[in-house]
Amino acid sequence: xxxxxxxxxxxxxxxxxxxxxxxxxxxxxxxxxxxxxxxxxxxxxxxxxxxxxxxxxxxxxxxxxxxxxxxxxxxxxxxxxxxxxxxxxxxxxxxxxxxxxxxxxxxxxxxxxxxxxxxxxxxxxxxxxxxxxxxxxxxxxxxxxxxxxxxxxxxxxxxxxxxxxxxxxxxxxxxxx
Amino acid sequence: xxxxxxxxxxxxxxxxxxxxxxxxxxxxxxxxxxxxxxxxxxxxxxxxxxxxxxxxxxxxxxxxxxxxxxxxxxxxxxxxxxxxxxxxxxxxxxxxxxxxxxxxxxxxxxxxxxxxxxxxxxxxxxxxxxxxxxxxxxxxxxxxxxxxxxxxxxxxxxxxxxxxxx
Numbered sequence: 001x002x003x004x005x006x007x008x009x010x011x012x013x014x015x016x017x018x019x020x021x022x023x024x025x026x027x028x029x030x031x032x033x034x035x036x037x038x039x040x041x042x043x044x045x046x047x048x049x050x051x052x053x054x055x056x057x058x059x060x061x062x063x064x065x066x067x068x069x070x071x072x073x074x075x076x077x078x079x080x081x082x083x084x085x086x087x088x089x090x091x092x093x094x095x096x097x098x099x100x101x102x103x104x105x106x107x108x109x110x111x112x113x114x115x116x117x118x119x120x121x122x123x124x125x126x127x128x129x130x131x132x133x134x135x136x137x138x139x140x141x142x143x144x145x146x147x148x149x150x151x152x153x154x155x156x157x158x159x160x161x162x163x164x165x166x167x168x169x170x171x172x173x174x175x176x177x
Numbered sequence: 178x179x180x181x182x183x184x185x186x187x188x189x190x191x192x193x194x195x196x197x198x199x200x201x202x203x204x205x206x207x208x209x210x211x212x213x214x215x216x217x218x219x220x221x222x223x224x225x226x227x228x229x230x231x232x233x234x235x236x237x238x239x240x241x242x243x244x245x246x247x248x249x250x251x252x253x254x255x256x257x258x259x260x261x262x263x264x265x266x267x268x269x270x271x272x273x274x275x276x277x278x279x280x281x282x283x284x285x286x287x288x289x290x291x292x293x294x295x296x297x298x299x300x301x302x303x304x305x306x307x308x309x310x311x312x313x314x315x316x317x318x319x320x321x322x323x324x325x326x327x328x329x330x331x332x333x334x335x336x337x338x339x340x341x342x343x
Contacts, residue, residue, distance in 0.1 A: 016332065017332050017333055018325075018329050019310070019324075019326075019328040019329040020325075022309075023303075023307045023308070023309060026303075026304075027307070034252075043343060044336060044339045044340045044343055045336060047284075047339050047342075047343065048332070048335050050281065051281050051284045051285045051288065052285055052288065052300070052304050052332075052335065053304065054301075054304040054305035054306070054307065055245055055246055055249040055305065055307075056245055056249075056306075056307035057218075057241070057242045057245045057246070057305070057306050057307055058242070058307040058308060059245055059307045060241075062244065062245040062248045062307075063244040063245060063248075065248050066244035066247055066248050067244075069201055069247075069251055070200040070201045070247075125197075125240065128234075128236070128237035128240050128241070129241065
């Protein structure tokens with residue numbers, strides 16, 4: 001949806017007045033007009049859209065925008081070829097780390113069900129609206145958490161608990177596109 | 178959800194919501210006022226519940242509202258920063274722009290106040306909460322087609338009023 005195109009804006013304006021626009025289209029219109037000077041014939045409409053604009057408390061796009069703003073370096077779920085390459089490298093590193101840790105630290109405290117539950121809870125909070133289920137496989141002092149997303153994709157994480165501090169960490173090892 | 182259940186729920190999730198809100202900063206290194214945003218988010222969640230919105234997963238909904246409030250606050254801070262940067266520059270925005278921003282809320286109230294209660298209710302649920310037509314229909318108990326007509330009529334009425342202002 002290219003709102004720089006006046007024809008698209010005009011078409012959306014008509015849909016807006018007929019209450020046929022989606023919430024996200026209305027949000028996009030309000031953001032556009034708050035950032036751009038409207039043309040003469042659009043002034044009244046732009047004024048109404050920006051004045052009436054709320055906070056779209058239930059907007060999915062807004063929640064996704066939060067994730068982009070809050071974690072600009074986070075790996076997005078929709079990956080491109082470069083991120084795939086990075087993902088494969090991370091998987092390789094994680095597998096290597098797994099074997100190294102397994103060989104050097106033979107007696108580790110096994111991860112507890114309570115800790116796993118905490119990990120699942122934290123993972124749920126990363127994408128509360130996108131995740132439909134999470135499976136956990138305990139492996140010694142770690143657990144592999146696999147989140148199934150609404151669109152059918154799966155994301156896997158290695159969950160570890162830092163000894164001493166008890167801090168929980170989740171490392172993404174596979175983000176399926 | 179009863180008020181008591183809501184209070185217990187709020188106590189449980191407040192810390193987590195503050196942690197979510199604390200993840201964003203306003204561009205100048207200032208974190209958003211996380212506690213204020215969370216308080217606002219919880220109030221809005223209660224309002225939704227009170228209005229009859231189906232709150233199936235209150236925690237997920239509270240997180241979503243918190244995120245949207247953060248984004249709204251972030252966008253506002255970005256715009257304010259641009260205003261400050263350009264205020265004294267030739268061609269930049271003038272004091273009138275500041276007044277205009279402050280006036281938006283007053284204009285909005287003025288426009289809303291002239292609507293019939295039914296139109297006003299639908300417009301608030303749509304614009305402020307971002308509900309879909311189906312959700313508004315479910316929340317208000319009106320048929321979806323009636324909701325659509327109420328919103329459309331309200332918008333056309335507001336547009337005519339704005340044209341009188343300009």
